[in-house]
Amino acid sequence: MNTQSCITALVCPKCKKRYDYRELQNLCQCGSPLLAEYDLERAAGMVNPGLLKDRPATLWRYRELLPVLDDRHIVSLGEGWTPLTALPAVAAKYGMGNVYMKDEGLLPTGTFKARGAAVGVSKARELGVRELAMPTNGNAGAAWAAYAARAGIQAHILMPEDAPLITRTEITVAGADLHLVRGLISDCGRLLSRSIPANGWYDVSTLKEPYRIEGKKTMGYEIAEQLHWQLPDLIAYPTGGGVGIIGIYKALRELRRLGWIAGKLPRLVAVQAEGCAPIVEAYRKGAAESAFFPDSKTVAFGINVPKALGDFLILEAIYQTEGCAVAVGDAEIITSLRELASLEGAFVCPEGAAVLAGLKKLRDADWLKAGETAVLLNTGSGLKYPDILHGGP
Amino acid sequence: MNTQSCITALVCPKCKKRYDYRELQNLCQCGSPLLAEYDLERAAGMVNPGLLKDRPATLWRYRELLPVLDDRHIVSLGEGWTPLTALPAVAAKYGMGNVYMKDEGLLPTGTFKARGAAVGVSKARELGVRELAMPTNGNAGAAWAAYAARAGIQAHILMPEDAPLITRTEITVAGADLHLVRGLISDCGRLLSRSIPANGWYDVSTLKEPYRIEGKKTMGYEIAEQLHWQLPDLIAYPTGGGVGIIGIYKALRELRRLGWIAGKLPRLVAVQAEGCAPIVEAYRKGAAESAFFPDSKTVAFGINVPKALGDFLILEAIYQTEGCAVAVGDAEIITSLRELASLEGAFVCPEGAAVLAGLKKLRDADWLKAGETAVLLNTGSGLKYPDILHGGP
Numbered sequence: 001m002n003t004q005s006c007i008t009a010l011v012c013p014k015c016k017k018r019y020d021y022r023e024l025q026n027l028c029q030c031g032s033p034l035l036a037e038y039d040l041e042r043a044a045g046m047v048n049p050g051l052l053k054d055r056p057a058t059l060w061r062y063r064e065l066l067p068v069l070d071d072r073h074i075v076s077l078g079e080g081w082t083p084l085t086a087l088p089a090v091a092a093k094y095g096m097g098n099v100y101m102k103d104e105g106l107l108p109t110g111t112f113k114a115r116g117a118a119v120g121v122s123k124a125r126e127l128g129v130r131e132l133a134m135p136t137n138g139n140a141g142a143a144w145a146a147y148a149a150r151a152g153i154q155a156h157i158l159m160p161e162d163a164p165l166i167t168r169t170e171i172t173v174a175g176a177d178l179h180l181v182r183g184l185i186s187d188c189g190r191l192l193s194r195s196i197p198a199n200g201w202y203d204v205s206t207l208k209e210p211y212r213i214e215g216k217k218t219m220g221y222e223i224a225e226q227l228h229w230q231l232p233d234l235i236a237y238p239t240g241g242g243v244g245i246i247g248i249y250k251a252l253r254e255l256r257r258l259g260w261i262a263g264k265l266p267r268l269v270a271v272q273a274e275g276c277a278p279i280v281e282a283y284r285k286g287a288a289e290s291a292f293f294p295d296s297k298t299v300a301f302g303i304n305v306p307k308a309l310g311d312f313l314i315l316e317a318i319y320q321t322e323g324c325a326v327a328v329g330d331a332e333i334i335t336s337l338r339e340l341a342s343l344e345g346a347f348v349c350p351e352g353a354a355v356l357a358g359l360k361k362l363r364d365a366d367w368l369k370a371g372e373t374a375v376l377l378n379t380g381s382g383l384k385y386p387d388i389l390h391g392g393p
Numbered sequence: 394m395n396t397q398s399c400i401t402a403l404v405c406p407k408c409k410k411r412y413d414y415r416e417l418q419n420l421c422q423c424g425s426p427l428l429a430e431y432d433l434e435r436a437a438g439m440v441n442p443g444l445l446k447d448r449p450a451t452l453w454r455y456r457e458l459l460p461v462l463d464d465r466h467i468v469s470l471g472e473g474w475t476p477l478t479a480l481p482a483v484a485a486k487y488g489m490g491n492v493y494m495k496d497e498g499l500l501p502t503g504t505f506k507a508r509g510a511a512v513g514v515s516k517a518r519e520l521g522v523r524e525l526a527m528p529t530n531g532n533a534g535a536a537w538a539a540y541a542a543r544a545g546i547q548a549h550i551l552m553p554e555d556a557p558l559i560t561r562t563e564i565t566v567a568g569a570d571l572h573l574v575r576g577l578i579s580d581c582g583r584l585l586s587r588s589i590p591a592n593g594w595y596d597v598s599t600l601k602e603p604y605r606i607e608g609k610k611t612m613g614y615e616i617a618e619q620l621h622w623q624l625p626d627l628i629a630y631p632t633g634g635g636v637g638i639i640g641i642y643k644a645l646r647e648l649r650r651l652g653w654i655a656g657k658l659p660r661l662v663a664v665q666a667e668g669c670a671p672i673v674e675a676y677r678k679g680a681a682e683s684a685f686f687p688d689s690k691t692v693a694f695g696i697n698v699p700k701a702l703g704d705f706l707i708l709e710a711i712y713q714t715e716g717c718a719v720a721v722g723d724a725e726i727i728t729s730l731r732e733l734a735s736l737e738g739a740f741v742c743p744e745g746a747a748v749l750a751g752l753k754k755l756r757d758a759d760w761l762k763a764g765e766t767a768v769l770l771n772t773g774s775g776l777k778y779p780d781i782l783h784g785g786p
Contacts, residue, residue, distance in 0.1 A: 151738075342542050
């Protein structure tokens with residue numbers, strides 16, 4: 001068919017096996033997530049930075065670099081093109097250069113999860129999915145439930161019972177089927193993998209379907225475009241499942257091949273909580289994969305992921321860009337959350353606050369230099385954490 | 394000074410007295426709110442719809458029609474240019490034509506209050522304000538606290554103790570001075586008017602300072618631009634203090650004089666809760682002003698305003714556009730809230746849901762015709778009302 005999308009295949013980053021994007025896919029036979037591949041030469045002939053200016057202020061402006069073939073399948077609530085807000089008071093206080101916050105709290109459902117859900121649900125609808133299922137720490141489930149409702153797809157969501165309360169409301173009001181589980185997201189995943197085969201649901205767990213990352217990568221496209229294609233020195237990201245950092249790295253490589261950016265890529269920084277820091281531990285050892293982090297616990301619930309399926313991709317992104325991984329304590333997270341609100345007017349989620357705490361450590365160690373430009377990813381709105389200052393849900 | 398702003402004066406809509414916009418002003422000596430006036434011929438020479446396309450996706454794209462003189466005083470968190478989302482499933486279910494939702498839940502602080510706060514705080518900073526004070530039902534206080542923090546202005550907020558809990562967190566985390574009051578927003582206002590003279594705070598109560606409405610009017614500009622300057626048949630708005638509907642009406646008149654729109658203006662519809670419907674009662678009588686609505690109560694807390702200072706301006710907007718006012722019950726509000734989430738994927742605030750309930754009534758009565766285009770204003774995110782489905786805070 002005649003399509004604007006330049007997708008050509010799904011490719012395994014481990015064993016290089018290729019899969020057809022016109023059929024439903026999950027993991028590679030070798031167990032690795034699949035990544036979407038595009039004909040970037042064709043895309044560069046169809047769109048360029050000058051033409052982008054006339055496109056809508058949503059992630060769909062990067063139409064050619066997204067996997068949906070037919071516009072009629074796009075399920076949109078106006079997601080994307082979130083503000084890149086300067087943080088001058090924070091920068092001054094800590095002797096940093098230019099610090100910007102990419103504020104993903106202003107997306108539908110209040111978190112960055114809306115990007116992956118918009119693209120993932122659109123593609124699922126295009127491929128005829130009627131029911132989908134996933135484990136979640138709350139925010140992804142809320143986003144997928146909302147977009148599935150808009151698409152007329154039934155969603156089945158498994159969530160730890162101590163996930164943020166607001167996400168329960170979001171999931172049920174959207175008409176999704178919610179199961180609360182006593183355990184972690186990894187326990188939800190295990191339960192789900194047992195019930196999926198019998199029910200014929202499409203498994204949209206993190207990185208088990210290949211298109212969520214395509215939505216997330218648009219953060220990288222937007223940061224580059226909003227900075228007029230002059231990249232920052234580093235981009236720091238709160239890292240749980242890691243789809244965001246993997247997506248941004250994928251975006252940067254695509255942008256370089258498109259010829260829209262040049263030179264050195266920004267150093268990508270994974271920020272984790274001290275109570276759940278498997279990527280930081282792997283980074284310290286120079287390892288290519290992480291080990292399961294036992295008894296994990298942190299106030300930044302969204303990054304409580306003891307073992308990420310895409311850990312090797314996260315670590316590759318860090319090593320290839322000469323980035324790093326840094327862990328911060330819960331008290332430092334709360335302090336940074338208060339600072340962003342009282343100095344900059346931004347009430348962020350604890351995961352976003354963790355990134356500021358991480359940047360402060362990197363500045364102290366002079367790993368972040370005085371004159372450098374840093375982009376801090378805030379993955380969600382503080383509105384989803386009404387009790388964050390009162391020590392519990 | 395050389396400025397992009399085309400503001401010329403503050404004018405009383407009642408007695409026509411003019412005031413200097415280069416000094417701090419509150420109400421007119423006659424007790425009426427003041428409205429900002431612009432040199433629209435000059436503005437039309439500086440900007441036009443074609444030039445707007447290259448402007449940032451924030452409300453500051455309408456720079457000439459905003460009152461801030463010097464860009465350096467702009468206090469921004471990236472507010473504005475919120476999505477105008479189609480609601481095809483709702484339209485089909487109720488035999489409506491095109492229905493769009495202007496989704497103000499995607500603004501900083503999660504409500505439309507951010508527009509007024511961004512412009513109001515920017516102008517306050519420009520005029521040297523160090524401390525400001527206001528009564529609030531919660532969301533306005535949260536927005537002004539956030540923008541005041543970013544501006545380095547101390548905010549003093551008085552709020553009913555049964556206002557949404559999340560707004561307490563927002564106000565305190567931003568470093569504002571919060572006072573909880575046993576009573577309604579009108580009681581907060583009375584307390585405040587006693588304490589303001591002694592403290593020298595700038596009173597930014599609804600319509601008591603003239604610039605909040607300038608922020609709100611950008612909703613009207615955006616709706617027109619997003620519909621490519623082809624206006625809808627009606628715009629329906631949840632009406633408490635009424636600044637939104639007054640602002641949209643002001644925007645439409647300015648747009649007509651700028652020459653960017655032509656023809657009949659959209660009918661403006663004020664939607665209220667049956668438990669607090671002073672404007673609806675006035676409209677039914679054909680009155681020019683409303684009477685205090687006693688013992689008001691509704692689940693849509695943000696529109697629990699028993700007597701609006703700008704009631705005569707709201708009613709003028711309705712009468713002049715051949716609009717109407719309609720009241721809906723709390724049960725209808727909750728039903729509509731569930732419908733928007735489960736059919737369209739949009740988790741809205743009860744005030745936004747009230748507007749859909751109102752549109753259904755108007756469609757039933759054939760006041761809204763089958764083929765007409767309606768814009769529904771959703772003033773905030775459902776995320777601020779985590780307990781809306783459980784019958785209380």
